[in-house]
Amino acid sequence: MTAWVVVLAAMALLVLVGIWLVGTANRLDRLHVRTDAAWAALDAALARRAVVARAVSGGIDPPPGDHLRVLADRAEHAPRPDREPAENALTRELATVDRRDxxxxxxxxxxxxxxxVIIARRVHGDAVRDTLALRRRRVVRWLKLAGTAPSPEYLEIAEPSLSEDVPRPAARVVLRDGDGRVLLFRGHDPARVDEVYWFTPGGGVEAGEDLRTAALRELLEETGVVPDSLVGPVWRRRVAFSFAGRSYDGEEWFFLASLPDGSAVDTSGFTELELATIGEHRWWSPEELLATSETVYPVQFAELLPSLSTWDGTLRPVR
Incomplete structure (x- = not known):
């Protein structure tokens, strides 16, 4: 009887060990899949950065621009053993670019x-760490539970230094009605509720969106208006500002549109933030804008508005 108990206990132990080994092998397989997916995401993020770096190279003077383009090409096509120095060289060169220009x-x-790139690198690093931690266990190594899967490697690259000022390109619309009045919203910064100001419809340009598309989308979302045509951009405004405690490096592009006959302003498409920070809207005549003591952005709005009636096609910087 005792012998049978020993045999049964041994068999149970073997079953448990077998289950543990199968479970460990399956976990290793999932970790390798995770690591491969993380590498693919990191590789794609680095490739996209190289593409953007080439675009940046066309916006700066030829000598540094040519050098940046060469480094971007080298990083994008470098074999795995040379990838780290190539990516680090590109990171250093991008850090020298004056982005204000x-x-x-x-x-x-x-x-x-x-x-x-920063997010993808950290996700990849975590995946490699977890996979190597399991692969390095003695039992895993002795029984070769990793099979023929290659051991993953870290990509030791320096992370880019991100500016504290968030870049925010925006498209705005000077919307006029049949009487020549313009539509303005009255709003405030949630961090400074006592400071109110008037501004045109519009907002941030989304990824992959051109300025004209962004202007039409924002106008529809904020006013419900679909203009017959959109002219411009007529003005360009570069401004540093803060909103809700964050600092932004802003660039606003202003278009000109007319309110179609029979249309009315509908603000039901406001986001929660807009509902919380925009108190009212109204139509302003040029004379009212010149006479008001309230804050209106752009600062030169009242001064330059009459010139839009005979716009000559010149993009004008405004404050």
Whole structure:
């Protein structure tokens, strides 16, 4: 009887060990899949950064621009053993670029690409760490539970330094009615509720969106208006500002549109943030804008508005 108990106990132990070994092998397989997926995401993020870096190279002077383009090509096509120094060289070169001289849409795209590299690198590093930790266990090594899967490797690259100022390209619309009045919203910064100001419809340009598309989308979302035509951009405004405690490097592109006959302003498409920060809207005549003591952005709005009646096609910087 005792012998049978020993045999049964041994068999149960073998079953448990077998279950543990199968479970460990399956876990290793899932970790390798996770690591491969993380590497693919990191490789794609680095490739996108190289593409954006080439676009940046066209916006700066030829000598440093040519050098940046060469480094971007080298990083994108470097074999795995040479990838780390190539990517680090590109990171260092991008850090020397004066982004104030670039269009903000390109600055925003570069910042987004760099942010994605940081996230993808950390996700890949975590996946490699977890996989190596299991592969290095003695039992896993002795029984070769990893099979023929190659051991994953870290990609030791320096993370780009992200600016504290968030780049924010925006498209705005000067919307006029049949009497020549313009539509303005009255809002405030949630961090400074006592400081109110008036501004045109519009908002941030989304990834992959051109300025005209962004202007039409924002106008529809905020006013429900679909204009017959959109003219411009007529003005360009570069401004540093803060909102809700964050600092932004802003670039606003203003278009001109007319309210179609029979249309009315509908703000039911406001987001929760807009509902919380925009108190009212109204139509302003040019004379009212010149006479008001309230804050209106752009600062030169009242001064330059009459010139839009005979716009000559020139993009004008405004404050």
């Amino acid at each position: 670039l269009p903000l849409t390109l600055v925003a795209e570069l910042a987004d690409a760099e942010h994605r």
